[in-house]
Structures are given as C-alpha cells and as structure tokens.
Amino acid sequence: MRKGVRRRGLAAWMPVCACVLLAHVGAAGERPGPRVLHIGRVAPDTLGVTLQDGTVEYGRQLPYEARPGDAVGQQEQHLTVRRDGVFLGWLVGKERRLVCTPDRVVGRMADIAWLDRAESYALSSEEDPAYVRETAPAAVFRKTKPSDFARVEGWPFQSPLRHVLYLKAPQPFQEGKRYRVRFTNGALPELSLICDSASVRSEALHVSHLGFRPDDPAKVAFLSCWLGSGGAAAYPAGQAFRVLDASGQEAFRGTATLSGRATEPEDAYKRNYTGTDVWLLDFSALKKPGTYRVSVAGLGCSYPFDIADDAWRRAFTVSARGFFHQRSGIELGPPYTAFRRPACFLPAAGVTVLHSDCGLLDSANGLNALGTDKDNFGNLVKGRTDRAIANAWGGYMDAGDWDRRIQHLIASRYLLELAELFPGTFDTLSLNLPESKNTLPDVVDEALFNLDCYRRMQTPEGGVRGGIESAEHPRHGECSWQESLDVMAYAPDIWSSFVYASAAAQAARVLAPHDAALAAVYRESALRAMVWAEARHGERPSYPHDVRDARNLAAAELFRLTGDAAWHALFLKTTVFTCPGMDLFVWEKHEQREAAWTYLRTERPETDGRIRGFCREALLREADNRLRNGRKASFRWAKFEWAPGQWGAFSAPDGVSLARAHLLTGDESYLVALVLACQAGAGANPLNLCYTTGLGHEWPQHPLHIDARLTRQAPPPGLTVGGPIDVARHKDYWAQKIVARSCYPDVQRWPTLEAYWDVFWYPPMCEFTIHTPMAQNAYAWGYLAGRK
Numbered sequence: 001m002r003k004g005v006r007r008r009g010l011a012a013w014m015p016v017c018a019c020v021l022l023a024h025v026g027a028a029g030e031r032p033g034p035r036v037l038h039i040g041r042v043a044p045d046t047l048g049v050t051l052q053d054g055t056v057e058y059g060r061q062l063p064y065e066a067r068p069g070d071a072v073g074q075q076e077q078h079l080t081v082r083r084d085g086v087f088l089g090w091l092v093g094k095e096r097r098l099v100c101t102p103d104r105v106v107g108r109m110a111d112i113a114w115l116d117r118a119e120s121y122a123l124s125s126e127e128d129p130a131y132v133r134e135t136a137p138a139a140v141f142r143k144t145k146p147s148d149f150a151r152v153e154g155w156p157f158q159s160p161l162r163h164v165l166y167l168k169a170p171q172p173f174q175e176g177k178r179y180r181v182r183f184t185n186g187a188l189p190e191l192s193l194i195c196d197s198a199s200v201r202s203e204a205l206h207v208s209h210l211g212f213r214p215d216d217p218a219k220v221a222f223l224s225c226w227l228g229s230g231g232a233a234a235y236p237a238g239q240a241f242r243v244l245d246a247s248g249q250e251a252f253r254g255t256a257t258l259s260g261r262a263t264e265p266e267d268a269y270k271r272n273y274t275g276t277d278v279w280l281l282d283f284s285a286l287k288k289p290g291t292y293r294v295s296v297a298g299l300g301c302s303y304p305f306d307i308a309d310d311a312w313r314r315a316f317t318v319s320a321r322g323f324f325h326q327r328s329g330i331e332l333g334p335p336y337t338a339f340r341r342p343a344c345f346l347p348a349a350g351v352t353v354l355h356s357d358c359g360l361l362d363s364a365n366g367l368n369a370l371g372t373d374k375d376n377f378g379n380l381v382k383g384r385t386d387r388a389i390a391n392a393w394g395g396y397m398d399a400g401d402w403d404r405r406i407q408h409l410i411a412s413r414y415l416l417e418l419a420e421l422f423p424g425t426f427d428t429l430s431l432n433l434p435e436s437k438n439t440l441p442d443v444v445d446e447a448l449f450n451l452d453c454y455r456r457m458q459t460p461e462g463g464v465r466g467g468i469e470s471a472e473h474p475r476h477g478e479c480s481w482q483e484s485l486d487v488m489a490y491a492p493d494i495w496s497s498f499v500y501a502s503a504a505a506q507a508a509r510v511l512a513p514h515d516a517a518l519a520a521v522y523r524e525s526a527l528r529a530m531v532w533a534e535a536r537h538g539e540r541p542s543y544p545h546d547v548r549d550a551r552n553l554a555a556a557e558l559f560r561l562t563g564d565a566a567w568h569a570l571f572l573k574t575t576v577f578t579c580p581g582m583d584l585f586v587w588e589k590h591e592q593r594e595a596a597w598t599y600l601r602t603e604r605p606e607t608d609g610r611i612r613g614f615c616r617e618a619l620l621r622e623a624d625n626r627l628r629n630g631r632k633a634s635f636r637w638a639k640f641e642w643a644p645g646q647w648g649a650f651s652a653p654d655g656v657s658l659a660r661a662h663l664l665t666g667d668e669s670y671l672v673a674l675v676l677a678c679q680a681g682a683g684a685n686p687l688n689l690c691y692t693t694g695l696g697h698e699w700p701q702h703p704l705h706i707d708a709r710l711t712r713q714a715p716p717p718g719l720t721v722g723g724p725i726d727v728a729r730h731k732d733y734w735a736q737k738i739v740a741r742s743c744y745p746d747v748q749r750w751p752t753l754e755a756y757w758d759v760f761w762y763p764p765m766c767e768f769t770i771h772t773p774m775a776q777n778a779y780a781w782g783y784l785a786g787r788k
Contacts, residue, residue, distance in 0.1 A: 322718020
C-alpha cells in the first residue's frame with residue numbers, strides 16, 4: 001500500500017490569546033531589551049505579567065589565522081586561544097582554521113529590585129470605578145529564573161532572565177472591563193488588558209497542547225498556580241469551568257474537583273512535586289471534533305487544543321521524526337526537513353573510525369562490567385588502535401554527544417512493535433523520509449536505519465560492536481561534522497551482540513510480510529550474532545544481570561522467529577518468571593520487560609503456559625502499579641514510585657506497561673491511565689510547556705542540540721527533553737549551582753514541576769537521549785494513535 005502524506009492547516013494550533021506576545025524565535029531574532037511576553041489573570045484580583053529580561057547573542061564561527069604571540073591553551077578537551085591577553089574563543093576542527101567566539105548577554109536590566117516594589121506599578125481603568133484613579137497593587141510577588149546560559153569564556157556562564165510578576169490588586173478585576181498597567185519608572189511600555197475569560201489566556205489553566213481523540217476515555221485540564229515569593233495560589237472548591245468552541249460557544253460545563261493537595265506525597269520519596277493544590281477539570285464526555293479552550297470565570301482561558309481523530313497521529317509523527325533528525329551519516333535538509341545539517345561522521349567524506357579493543361560491555365557508557373572505567377571514555381581510549389573500521393556509520397546520535405550506542409535499539413524495537421500491532425495505521429503513515437517511496441512502512445524504515453548501523457559493523461564471525469564513540473564529549477565550538485577528536489568503534493562483545501540479536505530477529509519477523517528477502521538478511525544476521533555471543537558467554541565467571549537479560553530476550557525473539565527448541569530452552573533457562581510474584585524489573589537484579597512481552601506474544605504450541613501466566617501477571621502488576629501511582633500524582637503523570645524525579649519522569653510517560661496491559665486485556669482503566677500519563681509532557685503542566693520540540697504552543701527553545709546552537713537554527717522537531725528535576729536531588733549539581741545565582745525565590749523553594757531551566761547547559765534537564773525519554777514518548781503516542 002502506498003504511503004500517503006497527511007497535511008493539516010496551522011489555524012487550529014495558533015494561540016487565540018492576543019496577550020501572548022512572543023513567537024517561537026531563536027535568540028538571534030529576539031529584541032535585546034526587556035519586553036512583556038504575556039499578561040493575564042491568575043486570580044480574580046491578581047494579574048500575572050511575564051517579562052523577558054535580556055537575551056543571548058551566541059558566538060560565531062569565524063576564520064582564524066594564527067599570529068605570533070597567540071596563546072593556545074587546553075581546558076579539558078576544549079582548545080582555547082587568547083590574543084594580547086584577550087579571549088578570542090575556541091579553536092574548531094582538526095586544522096584549527098576556525099574560532100568560535102564566546103556568547104554574551106545583552107539587554108538585561110541593570111537593576112531588578114524595583115520589580116518587587118508595589119509603587120513601581122500603577123493600575124487604572126476608565127471602565128471600572130474602583131480604578132478610575134491610578135492605584136498601586138496591594139502586594140507584588142515574583143518568580144525569576146534564567147532563560148538561557150551564555151558561555152562567555154571557558155567555564156563561566158551568564159544568563160538572561162525570565163520574570164513572572166504577580167500584581168495582587170486591592171479589588172477584583174471586573175469581567176469585560178479594560179485595565180491599564182503603567183510601569184512608573186518607564187522601564188517598559190504601558191500595558192492594556194481586557195479581562196475576558198473566554199479569550200485571554202491564564203497561566204493557571206493547563207491543558208494538553210496535543211489535544212485528544214474523540215474516543216479518548218479521559219480529557220482533562222488542570223488549575224493551579226505557584227506565585228513564587230507569594231507561595232501557592234488558592235482556588236475555591238466547586239469552581240465552575242466551561243469548554244468553549246472556536247466560535248466562543250459553550251460546548252461543555254463542569255465543576256473542578258481536587259486532584260491533589262500541596263501537602264500530599266506523590267511517590268515513595270514522600271515528595272510533592274507541584275507545591276500547590278491542583279484542581280482537575282474533567283470534560284471526558286465531550287467527543288465532538290473541533291478546536292476548544294477551557295475557561296474559568298474570573299481567570300481566563302487555556303491554550304486552544306483540538307479534539308480530532310488524528311490528534312495522536314500528528315503527535316506521534318513529530319515524535320518519530322525526532323529520530324530522523326538524530327540520524328548520523330546523512331545530510332539533513334529539504335525536502336525532508338527544514339533543519340539543515342551536512343552529513344556527519346561519514347567514512348566516505350573522510351572520517352576515519354578506529355577500532356578500540358574495549359567493548360561497550362566494559363565501558364562506563366555501557367555496563368562497565370569490570371568496574372575499571374572511571375570517566376566513561378577511559379577504557380575506550382586506552383583500547384584505541386590504528387585499525388580503521390569499514391562501513392562504520394549511521395545510527396542515532398544523542399543530544400550533547402555524537403555517540404551511537406546499542407542501547408538506542410529500544411527505539412527500533414518500539415517502532416517495529418507499533419508497525420506489527422497496528423498495520424492499518426502505520427502502513428500508510430508518512431514520516432517524509434528519503435526511504436518513503438519504497439514498499440516498507442516508514443516506521444519500519446526508520447527502525448532499520450538505526451539497526452543497520454550495527455549490522456554493517458557486524459564481524460564475519462557474527463560479533464556486534466556496541467556503537468561508535470568519540471574520545472570525549474564534543475569540543476566546545478564544534479558541530480558534529482567538524483569533530484576533531486578521535487572517533488572509535490567499540491570492540492564486539494556478548495552483551496551488544498545479544499541486544500542486537502533480539503532486535504534483528506524482531507525485524508526479520510516484522511519484515512516477512514513486506515520483503516521476504518530482506519527478512520532473510522536480518523534472520524541470518526541475528527542468528528550469527530547469537531551464536532557468536534553464546535560461544536563466548538563462558539569466558540568470564542560472572543556478568544552484570546544486563547547480560548543475562550539481553551541473552552534471555554534474544555532467546556525469546558529467536559524462538560518466536562524460528563521455533564527452534566534450543567532457543568526456547570535457553571529462554572526457559574534464563575527467565576526469572578519460573579515462579580509467581582516476580583516483577584518485570586527489580587533494581588540491580590533483573591529487567592526482563594521486553595522478554596516477558598515477547599514470550600506472551602509468541603504463538604507457538606511449545607510455549608510453557610505456566611511461564612506465560614507468570615509473565616502476564618508481572619505485566620499486569622506493573623501496569624496496576626503505574627495506574628495507582630498516576631492517581632497519586634496531581635498532574636497524573638505515571639512512574640515507578642522509587643524512580644527519581646528526573647531524566648524524563650515528568651516529560652514522557654512511563655506508559656509501556658499500561659499500553660500493553662490495555663492491549664492484552666481490553667480493560668479501559670489502563671487506557672485512561674495512559675492518556676492521563678501523557679498529559680504533563682504534552683503541556684498540561686504548571687509551565688504550560690510541551691516538552692517535545694516543535695509541538696504545541698510552547699516548547700523548549702534551548703535543548704542541548706549543539707548543531708542547532710552553533711548554526712543559529714531553531715532545534716529540529718521531535719526532541720523530547722529530560723524535563724524538570726527534583727531540586728533537592730540536584731542541590732550539589734554544578735549546573736543547578738549556576739541556576740541558583742539567578743533564581744528568586746531561592747532555588748530550593750521551587751516546586752519540581754516549576755523547575756525546568758531551559759538553558760542548554762543543563763545536561764540532565766535539557767538533554768534528550770534516544771532510549772529515554774524519546775523512545776518511551778514515541779511508543780506511548782504511537783499506541784494512542786494506533787489503538788482501536
């Protein structure tokens with residue numbers, strides 16, 4: 001079946017609120033002075049005013065000609081140059097013919113103390129008798145955070161600021177009346193606001209930017225606001241809300257219910273990540289397609305959202321294209337994407353990839369099985385040889401690195417699974433790929449691009465390398481195609497070979513109905529990798545549990561593919577599901593989620609019904625856990641209760657088991673939990689930010705995407721960032737210490753869901769990795785797009 005391209009106008013996605021004053025533009029297009037981004041009510045008597053204070057002018061790559069006396073130095077892997085005592089920047093490329101100049105912050109206010117003084121503001125109205133004469137606010141509250149980091153020299157950073165001011169007025173503002181806010185020091189132009197709850201956005205109302213399918217069993221918004229120095233805003237019980245259509249007509253009316261108290265713990269760490277009471281606005285009964293917004297009298301409205309049959313399909317398409325944008329070894333640009341990047345790490349373009357005697361098994365970037373790798377790159381570099389590896393290219397790169405690692409194959413597994421589960425959806429879904437004209441579904445093409453990196457590097461004997469890695473994190477100032485560090489391929493190892501064998505076997509099975517010849521290629525490759533790894537499994541007395549788990553999954557996939565009794569016997573020998581009560585995952589003991597699911601999906605008479613029953617029980621037990629935990633969370637995100645509040649916990653759903661439990665049982669409660677778990681990452685959060693680039697009304701502007709930063713392009717769509725991190729957990733982290741210099745109130749007072757710092761140089765927060773959270777997000781959205 002030919003793959004069609006679905007096109008949709010942008011009108012349904014454009015903000016209706018005229019008070020949103022900032023479009024999605026990079027720093028290069030921003031005005032340098034302070035400016036108002038938004039004004040709206042957060043309570044009947046309180047205005048919220050968002051200010052941008054300064055911007056970053058990013059450094060540029062300029063030609064460099066060395067002069068006598070230039071001082072070239074090295075800070076870690078970075079190469080610096082000074083001239084006459086002045087810092088010029090960082091040298092770029094092996095030939096050092098370019099220099100990347102430092103960033104600088106421009107347009108910041110010299111003094112911000114006035115922001116906290118009530119006399120700095122004058123409220124007035126010609127239509128409200130209470131404000132005919134200019135009146136100062138009764139109180140002013142503020143929250144301030146850095147909105148970016150500028151790397152000004154070596155390690156120091158400077159920051160522009162994002163302020164949100166809360167002006168609590170002496171009297172409530174009247175609906176439909178126009179008000180003015182004058183800054184008495186003349187620092188900013190006078191503001192004008194009509195208090196229209198149907199059209200002026202309130203930051204206190206949070207709804208998914210992605211929208212909903214008409215048949216989604218849960219459709220919700222949330223009401224909450226943290227006022228910074230003013231603490232949590234309080235809203236009355238029984239608050240009425242309306243859902244308005246594009247013409248402003250009421251489509252639904254309801255009453256808010258309490259979702260969670262600020263004092264209630266949300267996980268096993270007894271942490272509350274919101275810092276406010278949160279109210280749930282449930283409009284699940286609304287099924288008519290259209291564009292809507294949620295409105296609360298005396299406050300305002302939410303961002304607009306769609307109820308549409310293709311809501312999840314659109315979201316998944318952007319998410320899956322995030323993988324395309326992370327492809328290594330190809331040029332990016334029109335007609336496949338607006339983001340432009342030359343081909344990087346391509347041997348045909350002169351890049352040499354050297355063999356390292358270190359396998360990913362023994363690197364801290366993998367399992368560090370021997371415990372000897374102290375800095376992630378040490379063993380890799382020690383094992384460097386001068387032997388070039390042919391055809392070492394492709395795969396997906398992570399965020400602030402150029403690595404391609406075997407762990408990324410979980411993304412291929414999820415894409416292949418979606419193609420197998422829902423051919424009616426994914427056989428025809430176009431991702432606008434270079435391969436889109438072939439006969440394979442685009443999601444399969446995307447999965448194979450990643451998998452083929454490892455297949456190309458497979459040795460004739462069958463061993464599979466764990467990936468391709470540079471000798472260190474990138475040198476500052478260098479784009480991916482300018483890498484000047486040594487680039488190495490890990491030595492084949494049994495763990496990487498087991499991981500590859502499972503994915504290649506899955507690919508062979510999924511390919512069979514589409515391309516029998518190509519399926520045979522992957523089948524042979526999977527078997528060769530497995531036989532190679534099995535022959536070497538006894539070379540060490542013990543391994544980390546990850547090796548057993550990867551071996552178990554490979555055996556399960558090969559049994560499902562071939563029916564060979566030997567692979568079935570190996571699965572039964574290595575599975576943990578030989579007795580009741582075993583979980584899919586136990587910290588530092590085992591992780592056999594994929595193997596349990598594969599065995600459950602195996603339709604062969606030889607399968608062991610008792611083992612299958614234990615696998616089923618474990619899957620449903622994990623899904624029930626996520627369902628219960630989601631109900632404890634004020635914003636309904638779902639995670640394992642002992643998973644830390646970081647690395648995607650709030651930007652992508654922990655929803656794989658929920659989706660599979662729903663598929664297995666048809667129980668709608670799992671589908672409800674999955675839809676709800678997707679809300680926080682999709683924009684229904686205190687920041688009203690969708691954590692995947694290119695989606696919704698607001699998304700991260702400064703993810704750790706080096707090529708975008710250095711070329712002054714907006715980040716490519718589809719990158720799901722790590723998202724908010726529990727500030728208590730990161731109190732000693734270097735980047736949070738830099739953030740803390742600019743935060744008000746003190747950074748330790750910030751609720752976790754407010755504490756997303758969109759500053760580029762905060763790796764665990766601004767980084768994105770292929771295996772988490774990007775893969776989990778794509779799978780959840782893909783399941784919601786494909787399910788019947």
